Amino acid sequence: MRSRSSKNMPVEYSSPAADAMRMFYANKSALIGLVLLVSIISLSLLGPLLIAADPFDMVWAPLTAPGESEYILGTDYLGRDILIGIIYGGQATLAVAATAALISVTIGITIGALAGFYGGWVATVLISITEFFQVLPALLLAMVLITLFSPSLGVIAFAIGVVSWTPMARLTRAEFLRIKELEFVKAARSISASNTRIILRVILPNAMAPLIVMTALNIGVAILFEAGLSFLGLGDPSQMSWGMMIGSSREYILDAWWPVTFPGIMIFLTVLAVSLVGDGLNDAFNPKLRAR
Amino acid sequence: MHLTLNFEPDSTMTSMHKDTLLEIRNLYVKFGTMAAVQDFNLTLKAGETHALVGESGSGKSVTAMAILRLIEMGTQGEITSGEVLFRCPDGQVIDLLKQTEAQMRSIRGNQISMIFQEPLTSLNPVLTIGDQIAEPLILHQKMSRQQAREESLNLLQQMRISEAEKRLSEYPHQLSGGMRQRVMIAMAMACRPQILIADEPTTALDVTIQAQVLELIKELKNKYNTAVLMITHDMGVVAEVADQVSVMHLSKLVETGNVHQIFNQPQESYTQALLSSVPKLGATADFDLPKMFELAGKPIEDNLKPQKRPDYQATPVLQIQNLVKYFPVRQGRVHALEKVSLDLAPGETLAIVGESGCGKSTLGNLCCRLLESDQGSIHLNGIDISHLNQSQLRPHRKHIQMIFQDPYASLDPQRRVGDSVAEPLVIEGKLRPHEIKQRVSELFVRVGLDAEQMERYPHQFSGGQRQRICIARALTLNPKVVVADESVSALDVSVQAQVINLMIELQQDLGLSYLFISHDMAVVERVSHRVAVMYLGQIVEIGSRQAIFNSPQHSYTKKLLSAVPISDPSRRTVDRALIEGEVPSPIHNLDYTPIHLQFRQVKDNHYVAIED
Numbered sequence: 001m002r003s004r005s006s007k008n009m010p011v012e013y014s015s016p017a018a019d020a021m022r023m024f025y026a027n028k029s030a031l032i033g034l035v036l037l038v039s040i041i042s043l044s045l046l047g048p049l050l051i052a053a054d055p056f057d058m059v060w061a062p063l064t065a066p067g068e069s070e071y072i073l074g075t076d077y078l079g080r081d082i083l084i085g086i087i088y089g090g091q092a093t094l095a096v097a098a099t100a101a102l103i104s105v106t107i108g109i110t111i112g113a114l115a116g117f118y119g120g121w122v123a124t125v126l127i128s129i130t131e132f133f134q135v136l137p138a139l140l141l142a143m144v145l146i147t148l149f150s151p152s153l154g155v156i157a158f159a160i161g162v163v164s165w166t167p168m169a170r171l172t173r174a175e176f177l178r179i180k181e182l183e184f185v186k187a188a189r190s191i192s193a194s195n196t197r198i199i200l201r202v203i204l205p206n207a208m209a210p211l212i213v214m215t216a217l218n219i220g221v222a223i224l225f226e227a228g229l230s231f232l233g234l235g236d237p238s239q240m241s242w243g244m245m246i247g248s249s250r251e252y253i254l255d256a257w258w259p260v261t262f263p264g265i266m267i268f269l270t271v272l273a274v275s276l277v278g279d280g281l282n283d284a285f286n287p288k289l290r291a292r
Numbered sequence: 293m294h295l296t297l298n299f300e301p302d303s304t305m306t307s308m309h310k311d312t313l314l315e316i317r318n319l320y321v322k323f324g325t326m327a328a329v330q331d332f333n334l335t336l337k338a339g340e341t342h343a344l345v346g347e348s349g350s351g352k353s354v355t356a357m358a359i360l361r362l363i364e365m366g367t368q369g370e371i372t373s374g375e376v377l378f379r380c381p382d383g384q385v386i387d388l389l390k391q392t393e394a395q396m397r398s399i400r401g402n403q404i405s406m407i408f409q410e411p412l413t414s415l416n417p418v419l420t421i422g423d424q425i426a427e428p429l430i431l432h433q434k435m436s437r438q439q440a441r442e443e444s445l446n447l448l449q450q451m452r453i454s455e456a457e458k459r460l461s462e463y464p465h466q467l468s469g470g471m472r473q474r475v476m477i478a479m480a481m482a483c484r485p486q487i488l489i490a491d492e493p494t495t496a497l498d499v500t501i502q503a504q505v506l507e508l509i510k511e512l513k514n515k516y517n518t519a520v521l522m523i524t525h526d527m528g529v530v531a532e533v534a535d536q537v538s539v540m541h542l543s544k545l546v547e548t549g550n551v552h553q554i555f556n557q558p559q560e561s562y563t564q565a566l567l568s569s570v571p572k573l574g575a576t577a578d579f580d581l582p583k584m585f586e587l588a589g590k591p592i593e594d595n596l597k598p599q600k601r602p603d604y605q606a607t608p609v610l611q612i613q614n615l616v617k618y619f620p621v622r623q624g625r626v627h628a629l630e631k632v633s634l635d636l637a638p639g640e641t642l643a644i645v646g647e648s649g650c651g652k653s654t655l656g657n658l659c660c661r662l663l664e665s666d667q668g669s670i671h672l673n674g675i676d677i678s679h680l681n682q683s684q685l686r687p688h689r690k691h692i693q694m695i696f697q698d699p700y701a702s703l704d705p706q707r708r709v710g711d712s713v714a715e716p717l718v719i720e721g722k723l724r725p726h727e728i729k730q731r732v733s734e735l736f737v738r739v740g741l742d743a744e745q746m747e748r749y750p751h752q753f754s755g756g757q758r759q760r761i762c763i764a765r766a767l768t769l770n771p772k773v774v775v776a777d778e779s780v781s782a783l784d785v786s787v788q789a790q791v792i793n794l795m796i797e798l799q800q801d802l803g804l805s806y807l808f809i810s811h812d813m814a815v816v817e818r819v820s821h822r823v824a825v826m827y828l829g830q831i832v833e834i835g836s837r838q839a840i841f842n843s844p845q846h847s848y849t850k851k852l853l854s855a856v857p858i859s860d861p862s863r864r865t866v867d868r869a870l871i872e873g874e875v876p877s878p879i880h881n882l883d884y885t886p887i888h889l890q891f892r893q894v895k896d897n898h899y900v901a902i903e904d
Contacts, residue, residue, distance in 0.1 A: 183702035184712075187765065190660050190694045191716040192686045205706040285706075 020284040030280020036273035040266070044090025055088040055240040056080060063256045076249050076259040085245050086266055092241040093226060094270070096157045100222035103161025105215050108168025109204075115169070116176025117199055123173075130169050138163040139228065146234050153236050160225045164218060171214055175207035209285045216278025220271035227267060242266050308377055308385055311337045313486055313519050314359070314404075319374035321351070321358050328354045328369065330543050336487065339517040341510075343530040343551070345566075346540035347784035348755070352523045355540070356489050359521075360404060361388060361396050378404070381486065402432040405480040407473070409492035414476060415464040421448075421475050422460030428482045447478040451508060469648075470501035477508065484516055491523045498647040499811060503855040506533055525784060527570040528814070528857030531555060532864060539563050551861045569789035571814035572859050573841075580838050582641060582796045582819045585789035600800055602640030602821050607674055609772045609805050610636040610659065610692070615668035617654050624881040628654040630829045631668070631888050636773060641799065641806040643816040643837070645852070646826035649878060652809045655826075656775045659807060660694050661685060673772065690716070690769035697778035699758035703750040709761045710736075710746025716768045735764040740794060756787030763794065767802070775807045780815060792819055813856045817841055822897065825849045828878055830889050835898030845900040 024030055058079040059071065066074040066082075073082040115126040133141075145159040179185060180203060188202045227243030229235055235244045242263035249259035308315050314336040321329040329351045336342050346352045354369065359376055363369040376388040381403065388396070400406075405428075408414040416424060425447060426440035435443065441460070448456035451474040464472055473493060480488055490509065494502035510533055513520050524530060530537055531551065538548040539562065547560045558564045569585055576583045581599045617629040628651045636642050644652045657663040659670060661677060670678040677688050696702040703712055710732055717728045733743035739760040750758060759779065766774055776795070780788045796819060798804055810816050816823060817837065824834040825848065833846040844850045858864070880886075889901035 183696040183698055184704045186662055187694070187696060187702050187762070188704075188715070189662055190689070191719060191765075191769070192682075192689045193715070193719055194682075197719070202704060206704065208706075 020281075024280050024284040027280045027283055029276050030283070033273045033276025033280065036269060037277055040090065040270050040273060041094065043087060044094055047087035048091065051084065051087060053081070053084045053088075055085045057084075059084075063252060063259075065256070066258050073262050074256075074258040076245070077252050077256070082245070082259055082262055085240055086242065086262055089240040089242045089245055089263065090266070092153055092236065092239040093223060093243065093267070096153055096160065096226045096241070097219050097222040097270075099154075099157035100160035100164065100225070101215060101219040103158060104165035104168055104218055104222075105211075107161070108165035109172050109211065111165070112169040112172025112174075113176055113199055113204065116173035117180060117195070117203065126169075127173075130166050133163070134166045136163070139225075142225070142229060143232070143234055146229065151234055151236050153239060156226060156229060156234075156236060157222075160222050160229075164221055164225065168211070168214055168218065171210060172207065175210060176203055179203045179206050205285075209282045212281045212285065213278045216274045216281075219274045223267055223271055308379065309335075312377075313338050313379050314521075315375075315377040316355070316359070317375040317377070319355065319358060319376065320372040321354055321363060321369055322372055323369045327543050329358065332374070332540075332545050334538055334545075334548070336519045336521060338486065338519050339513065340535045341513060341520040341522055341533050342536040342538065343522045343524060343534035344538050344540060345524055345527065345530055347525060347566075347786065350540040351543040352540050353491055356406070356491055356521065356523050359388065359489065360400055360406060361391070361393075379486075398432070401428045401480075401485075402483045403485050404487040404489065405483065405485040406489040406491065407476045407480045407493050409495050415472060417464050420461050420463055421467070425460075425475065425479050425482060428479060432483050443482070444478075447482060448475070450481075450512075451475070451478045453478075469497055470504065473497060473501075473505055474508065477505070477512070481512060481516075481518075485518060487519045487521065488513075489521045489523070492525070493522070494529060495524070495526070499813070499857075500647060500851060500855040502529075503857070506857070509533065526857065527567065527785070527859045531859045531861045532857040534861075539566065555859070555861050565786060567859075569786040570859050571785075571789075571812070571818050573814045573817060573853070573856050575814075576817055577838070577842055580836065581821065582799070584793040584796050585818070600639055600803070602637040602805075604637045604640075606638050608635035608671075609638050609673060610807065611669075611671040611674075612655075612659065613669045613671075615655070615658060615670065616666045617651070617658060617663065618666055621879060624879055624884070627829050627878045627880055627884075627886055629658070629665075630886045632826075632829075632831055633668075634824055634831065634834065636805050636807060638772070638805055639799065639803050640822065641808050641820045643808040643810060643820035643823045644826060645810060645813060645816050645823060647811060647852075650826040651829040651878075652826050653777055656694065656777045656807060656809050659773075659775055660692055661689070662694075690720070691771050692773040692775065693766035693769065693771040694775045694777060695759070695762050695766050695779040698782055699755050699762060700750075700782075702762050703758055705750050707749075708747050709750055709753070712750075713746070713761060713765045713768055716765070720769065731768070732764075735767060738767070738798075739764045740790075754787070755783055756791060759783060759787075759791050760794065763791075763798070767798070770802075771804070773805045773807065775809070777809045778811065779808075781810065781812060788815070795819065813841075813853060814859075825852065828876065830901070832889065832901040833899070835894065835900075836896070839895065839898040843894075845894055845898075847903060 059081045060069050060075045060079050062075060062077050062079040064071065064075045066072055068074070071081045071083065073086070075081060111126050111130060115123040142159040142163050145162065146155055149155045185198060185202055188198050193202065226235070226241065227246060230241055230243030231247030231250065233247065235241055235247070245263040246260045249256070253260055312335055316332055316334040319329055319332040320327070332355055334342065344352045344355065354363065357363050358371055363371055371389055374389065377385055378388050379385050388399070391399070422441060422444050425444040426437070429435045429440040429443055430437070444460060445456055448459055453459055453471055453474050459467070467475065493509070494505050497505060506529065509520060512518060522529070522533060534551045536548070537551050537554040539546040539554070539560070541562045546562045547554065547558065554563065555567065558567055581601070613633045614631045615629055615633070616631055619626040619628055632655060634642065644655060646652050654663065658665050665678055668678065669676050672688055672691055675688060677685060680688065703709060713735060714728050714732045717723050717731060723731065732746060736743045736746060741757065741760055753761065780791050783791060792815065795806065799806065808816065808819055820837045822835065823837050823840040824831050825840065825846065826832070827848045833840060833844065833849045840849060841853070844853055891899045892902050893899055
């Protein structure tokens with residue numbers, strides 16, 4: 001496919017992406033989400049560099065409530081510092097979520113786009129594959145994959161990605177089926193645009209809005225999935241993660257609320273931030289809302 | 293049979309003339325900060341048809357919705373002031389704007405009912421026709437199920453729906469567009485309303501079906517003395533049915549009066565402009581070439597210039613021979629095209645006319661190779677393109693371009709319009725970026741737009757401007773043939789006239805050939821050199837425009853022409869050769885052998901299918 005970057009396009013004065021960014025910044029809740037997301041990511045990336053500690057170290061008496069010691073968020077059942085756990089656990093959680101979401105989005109959009117665009121036997125085969133993955137219990141399949149290999153972060157991310165792409169494929173296919181019938185796609189065809197060009201440059205940009213929202217939701221789902229796997233003891237035992245913190249302290253939840261609550265709040269804030277950003281991107285990709 | 297209504301007598305009520313059924317006084321409606329209707333007045337008498345005309349966005353539908361107080365439901369609209377006085381069956385006069393929602397519910401569908409433009413989406417797809425007609429009867433007239441069913445059957449028979457008994461248990465998708473609109477009218481008439489509001493009731497219908505539906509509305513009006521408020525953009529429909537006319541423009545009432553007065557002596561310049569841009573059948577009967585509209589009274593100098601004539605001696609730019617196209621469906625296959633052959637000369641406009649489903653759009657798509665034909669050949673500039681694969685086709689495709697029907701759907705909403713117009717050149721990859729920019733800005737100026745507008749998005753343009761952009765895109769690669777598939781039918785008349793003038797001008801300047809696909813006979817008469825009439829996938833008559841319009845030979849052509857509403861109320865036809873019933877289905881079993889029509893020559897280029 002002959003593609004040209006937008007700076008080569010002669011009639012551009014500012015790129016559509018720049019317009020989208022302007023639109024995004026004008027949206028308050030999206031901006032709040034972005035600030036929140038950036039803070040969470042910087043906390044997880046920079047925190048471990050600034051505070052040298054081992055999240056697995058026993059630092060105080062087990063199950064000390066917040067405020068009862070110098071460890072402001074308290075300690076868990078092994079006397080580990082929850083604040084350090086949150087700072088160090090973020091990296092693993094975010095890395096798994098981002099990788100898993102990337103995998104599921106890539107598989108989902110590819111399969112959905114091909115099935116929606118070409119139809120016929122291509123669609124039959126791809127939809128059968130999608131259905132096969134849909135009817136398998138996702139958690140069970142992920143558990144099998146992790147047990148087969150090793151419970152390392154990479155395998156966990158892969159397992160989550162592989163079991164969670166089906167809704168993305170369905171949505172992409174639906175959007176493609178709708179958009180490919182519109183006249184501007186016919187118009188592109190009548191000027192000899194290649195199939196690749198039509199898929200990537202004509203249909204996909206017009207399908208972006210719901211796909212971005214879905215991607216944001218996927219990141220949220222991946223974070224929760226990782227927490228669920230860790231909760232079941234299938235996390236990477238050498239890596240502290242927010243899910244693992246909740247999972248390991250679940251038995252003490254009636255006596256000590258803090259070891260599960262603080263990582264829980266972090267997961268909640270991350271999912272919320274991603275959703276707000278996704279919503280903002282959705283609006284930003286709608287040319288009708290772009291201010292002019 | 294009517295409900296006893298307990299309306300509050302209104303103390304501020306001023307009296308209405310005793311014949312008046314509905315009177316709108318100083319109505320103001322706004323959506324957010326935008327005024328949708330300003331200072332609107334209208335009087336409607338029993339047994340009278342009042343047409344409310346205007347272009348899209350003029351506020352005519354909003355006015356209708358305000359009468360039924362549908363504005364406040366679901367939309368952000370607000371009726372800010374005014375009165376809508378309505379005379380109840382018991383003689384009491386009430387202001388509809390002051391009634392509660394419960395009181396309005398007993399009026400809607402009972403005393404004032406409404407029919408909508410799109411008959412498919414205004415019927416509930418999961419309920420049978422019988423259930424839907426019975427609903428207002430059970431609700432308002434308190435009939436039993438059995439009574440309601442009998443009455444529904446009676447209504448359907450009055451609407452002259454064939455096999456009415458069977459239709460009651462069918463679902464909307466099993467009915468044709470014309471039948472659905474009859475069902476809608478049956479529902480609206482079920483409670484014998486005093487007022488029927490019809491919002492573009494025939495816009496989505498074919499011209500022969502439109503004639504039948506208009507006839508039906510006229511008949512019902514006379515039979516039940518119903519007042520009809522007809523909202524339409526089509527001056528032909530107005531001339532055909534209206535007694536009184538109100539013209540709306542930019543949310544204001546421009547002019548109101550008797551239909552003859554409006555058509556013969558329009559007072560306001562807007563009304564004059566509107567009427568001058570309406571294509572009138574027979575307007576160019578003594579002229580054998582395309583003719584531009586004389587907009588707003590100004591003569592177009594180009595009409596006086598000698599026009600270039602199509603070159604019939606040269607090799608045709610487009611030659612179609614025995615083209616066949618089937619679409620497989622569950623019950624067999626749709627015979628969309630059956631051995632269609634035609635030639636298009638350089639510089640010629642050949643119009644393809646016919647009703648929906650006759651195969652005219654399929655033909656256009658096949659010529660551009662947007663669909664693959666099953667049999668036959670397409671020669672473009674003497675080269676058979678029907679069997680080329682996509683990469684072989686690429687160098688030839690630039691000679692044939694298409695302009696689509698819907699200017700809102702045919703531009704990529706995510707892309708600046710300049711990029712959309714530049715796209716063919718970018719794909720071709722021969723020109724440098726600054727040359728492309730130069731070419732695009734020339735094209736924008738050529739189609740009457742400003743080069744500065746290239747960086748905007750499609751939603752920032754009006755329908756007419758978008759269609760100009762689509763024309764610019766089609767012209768980017770200097771094509772020889774342009775297929776215009778219903779390219780002006782979605783536009784308002786004044787805009788339509790401008791776009792047609794542009795197309796005629798471009799043909800003169802660039803020597804283009806048009807395959808002009810349309811259902812609108814009056815537009816076709818304006819633009820074409822030759823006309824081909826299609827019916828059920830075959831051409832039934834083909835010849836010069838004057839031959840087809842002045843001496844049609846085939847019975848279908850005659851019926852099609854007689855069904856066109858004439859924009860002149862004094863020529864209102866009493867009896868027309870209406871096509872009874874509907875066009876037969878083009879779906880046949882796989883073993884069906886199509887009957888291919890035989891032609892006889894009438895005169896020179898004029899051929900007609902031989903009828904039994």
